Amino acid sequence: MFKDKDFLLVDYVGKIKNTERVIDTTIEEEAKKADIHSEDKKYGPQLVILGEHRLIKGLEDALYNMNVDEEKEIEISPENAYGKRDPSKVKVVSLGELRKQGMTPYPGMPVRFSDGNFGIVKSVSGGRVYIDLNHPLAGETLVYKVKVVKHITETNEKIQALIDRWFPTSDKPGFELLNDSKVLKVRVPDKIFLLEDLQTRKLLLAREVINYVLEDFQVIYEETYTKQLLTR
Amino acid sequence: MFKDKDFLLVDYVGKIKNTERVIDTTIEEEAKKADIHSEDKKYGPQLVILGEHRLIKGLEDALYNMNVDEEKEIEISPENAYGKRDPSKVKVVSLGELRKQGMTPYPGMPVRFSDGNFGIVKSVSGGRVYIDLNHPLAGETLVYKVKVVKHITETNEKIQALIDRWFPTSDKPGFELLNDSKVLKVRVPDKIFLLEDLQTRKLLLAREVINYVLEDFQVIYEETYTKQLLTR
Structure with a gap:
């Protein structure tokens, strides 16, 4: 049993009930089997913060009533997935x-x-x-096989999970929690200083850290330029 | 008499010798008179760092041999301006x-x-x-009336002048010089967190600070996100 703002790592395979076509999965093998594998997507258990509404309603709702390591198959009506066809x-x-x-x-x-x-x-x-103009999945009843792989409860692990969400590549910001001054210091590595949407990622990461983990903290990003870096 | 890396504030009016047409000036009144006024341009004495080669050669060369408050009219051959016509x-x-x-x-x-x-x-x-395909000013001999308005020698004033160069609007970063740890801390105001080319400006400002003012320092940018900011 979980509650709002709980951090879960979740694996799932979602299918259209009628055709059994796999439409979405966190598991690389399953994506390959279903011929929907994408090089851009990061496979493996996905971070879900309950109440965030990033998943379809039926899937998120089901997670509240599960336990760690539990696996479930759930049927989701169109109303709780991509809507009825109009x-x-x-x-x-x-x-x-x-x-x-x-x-x-x-x-x-x-x-x-x-x-x-x-x-x-x-x-x-x-x-x-x-x-x-309907969503391609409108009107479809879906079947999700879903497993709660982990319940993240440690503050540091939650922060790391949010960093992994916004910086999925190997050049990740490091962080330091300064509890006395209520500051989360996030150090941006120089390799991503010119990343196209860096500012947006920083904003969204800070928003989620403050909304879901450290409500009364400040998030301070640090970016350090040295002579070595600039003459490289 | 000035030397490489000196910071000057300079006013000038540049004309084509033959036609007397004004082609470039730091003085708003002169730009209006010559019908080349631009709303996007920031008028007023311009920061020149000697040796930076941001000005045409003939103009920069002349500045080395001037003094504060001195005004001079100089004639610049095409070779020291926009090149000969080809x-x-x-x-x-x-x-x-x-x-x-x-x-x-x-x-x-x-x-x-x-x-x-x-x-x-x-x-x-x-x-x-x-x-x-020649530069429109190729082959032209130019005449510049130039005045050195100020010689900036204080470190803090140099840093401020570089910040003004890269952040000409009213939302400017503040800074703090930590001499003991050889760090220049630059605080980016939240109003410009999503400025399109913020990362490029930060990079260029850091490069110039280190190249021309604080050679053995680090430049650390700080961007602070608070709950108030994120819910605004």
């Missing part, structure tokens, strides 16, 4: 219009609209193109 | 070719080539377009 979200667009924009639509083709909406071409017939 | 840098391109790329060239039109080179259309005749 038939009004199927738009009809003229084939000529799309061709003018340089597109040659075919069933299954992804389309991004100028308002940022995203759809999939369902069919093309009689000069009309049917584009479905 | 006739081989005038390219002939077919009008049809440019039209295919959606351009309608006219004399004075700036053209950017796919290799990054930049040119100005000189003339269009008989289906041929002459594009000059």
Whole structure:
């Protein structure tokens, strides 16, 4: 039994109930088997902070009632996953219009609209193109096999788990907890000083540290430039 | 008489000798008079670090032999300004070719080539377009009226001048000089945490501090996140 703000490491395999197609998993082997393996994704038990709503509702809800090392198979209704299908979200667009924009639509083709909406071409017939703006998994009942691998309770481990979330590569910030002054000092390694979204990662890491681990602390980032570094 | 790495604040007005057209100035009134005023530019005496080669050679060279409050008019040959004109840098391109790329060239039109080179259309005749890749000021003798407004010698003032260079807006980092530990601590204000090129500015500021002011110091940037900041 867990509660809000608990840190869990979780493994799961999620499938569409009808087709048994695997749609999401933390386990590299399973991703390969299902042909959805991505080089960019970091496999292995995933950090879940309860109440954060990063997972679909049905999966997160189930975790509250589990225990460490417990494995469960849960069925999740569309309402608790990616929503019901909304038939009004199927738009009809003229084939000529799309061709003018340089597109040659075919069933299954992804389309991004100028308002940022995203759809999939369902069919093309009689000069009309049917584009479905529903989430591709809307209307699907899902089945997740899920296991709580670890319950993280130590402050230092929680901080490290959040650092791993935002800095999954090998160049990770180190940290030092100064309890007396209520400061978490985070040292950014020079190798990532010019990382494109470094500032955003720092902001999000600080937000989660303060929201979930050290409510009344300050997070201070330190970046040190030396002559050696600058002449390298 | 000044030497390498000296910090000067300098005012100048630069003109093309032949036409007397003003091409560059630190003085807002002069920029307005010459119709080259830019809202983005920060007017007022400019920081010059001798030996940095940020100014054209003829202008920087002249500064070494001046004194504070001295004003001088200097004539600068093309070789010590923007170089001689190179006739081989005038390219002939077919009008049809440019039209295919959606351009309608006219004399004075700036053209950017796919290799990054930049040119100005000189003339269009008989289906041929002459594009000059020389710097627009190549071949020109320049006349600069220049004044050394201040010689900055205090370490703290030098650091402040470099901060002003890289953070010209009102949200400036503060700093603290820790001489015992040979550290310059620079505190970045939270208002600019998400400034697009913050990391580049931090790098360049640190480089100049170490190169020109505090050779054997470390520059440590501090960025502090608080709950108040994150919930704002």
